[in-house]
Amino acid sequence: MRPAMYQPFAQEEVFAGSLVVRSSTDPSTLLVPATQVVRQVDPRVPIGKVGTLAELRDESVSSQRINALLVSGFGAVALLIAAVGLAGVLGFSASQRINEIGVRMSLGAHPSQVRRMIVLEGATLLAIGLVMGGLASVFATGVVEGMLFGVTRNDPTTLAGVAALMALVGVTAAWIPAMRASSIQPVEALRSE
Numbered sequence: 001m002r003p004a005m006y007q008p009f010a011q012e013e014v015f016a017g018s019l020v021v022r023s024s025t026d027p028s029t030l031l032v033p034a035t036q037v038v039r040q041v042d043p044r045v046p047i048g049k050v051g052t053l054a055e056l057r058d059e060s061v062s063s064q065r066i067n068a069l070l071v072s073g074f075g076a077v078a079l080l081i082a083a084v085g086l087a088g089v090l091g092f093s094a095s096q097r098i099n100e101i102g103v104r105m106s107l108g109a110h111p112s113q114v115r116r117m118i119v120l121e122g123a124t125l126l127a128i129g130l131v132m133g134g135l136a137s138v139f140a141t142g143v144v145e146g147m148l149f150g151v152t153r154n155d156p157t158t159l160a161g162v163a164a165l166m167a168l169v170g171v172t173a174a175w176i177p178a179m180r181a182s183s184i185q186p187v188e189a190l191r192s193e
Contacts, residue, residue: 020053027052079166082129083173090122091177102186111182118181122174129170130163137162 021027021034031050038045094101101114141153 027054079169082166083169086122086125086170087173087176089125090118090174091180093121094118094177094181097181098184101181101184102188105184106186114182114184115175115178118178119171119174122170122178126167126170126174130166133166134159134163 019034019038021030023030031052035047035050038047104114105111137159138154145153
C-alpha cells in the first residue's frame with residue numbers, strides 16, 4: 001500500500017482524483033446530480049469521465065476478456081483440427097486395411113468386432129496423446145499462470161475435465177472411420193484385391 005493522506009478540498013486544490021457515490025437506487029440516475037454537486041463545490045474542477053462502477057469494471061477487464069475469447073477460439077480450432085486429424089489417420093489406416101477387414105468379415109467377424117478394432121486403435125493414439133498432453137500441461141501452466149483466474153496452477157478438476165473432453169472428441173473421431181470400416185462388404189473388399 002502506498003501512503004495516503006486526506007486533506008480538505010478547501011485546504012489544497014487537487015485536480016486529479018475520483019469521486020465515488022454509493023446509492024441504493026439505479027446508479028445511472030445519479031450521474032447528472034453528482035456532476036452538478038461537484039460543479040457547485042468548485043466550477044473550475046475538470047470532470048473527465050463519469051460512469052458507473054460496473055462500466056469502469058467492464059472497461060478495466062476488457063483486454064483480459066478479449067484475450068480469453070482469443071485463447072478459447074484458438075483452443076476450439078485446435079480441438080477441431082485434432083478431431084479431424086485423428087479421424088483422418090484412422091480413416092486412412094482403415095482404408096489401407098480393407099483387404100484385412102474383408103477377410104476378417106468373410107471368416108465370420110461381426111461388424112461390431114471391426115468397429116471395436118478401429119476404435120481401440122484410436123483409443124491407443126488417444127491415450128498416448130492424453131498422457132503426453134497431461135505431462136506437458138503440468139510444465140506449461142507456469143507460462144499461463146498469470147491468465148488463470150479462480151484456478152490453481154495444476155487444478156485436478158480442470159485437468160480431468162479437459163482430459164474427459166479430449167477423450168470424448170477422440171472416441172467420436174474414431175467412431176466415424178470405425179462405422180465406415182464395419183460397413184465394408186466382404187465380397188467387394190476381396191474382389192478389389
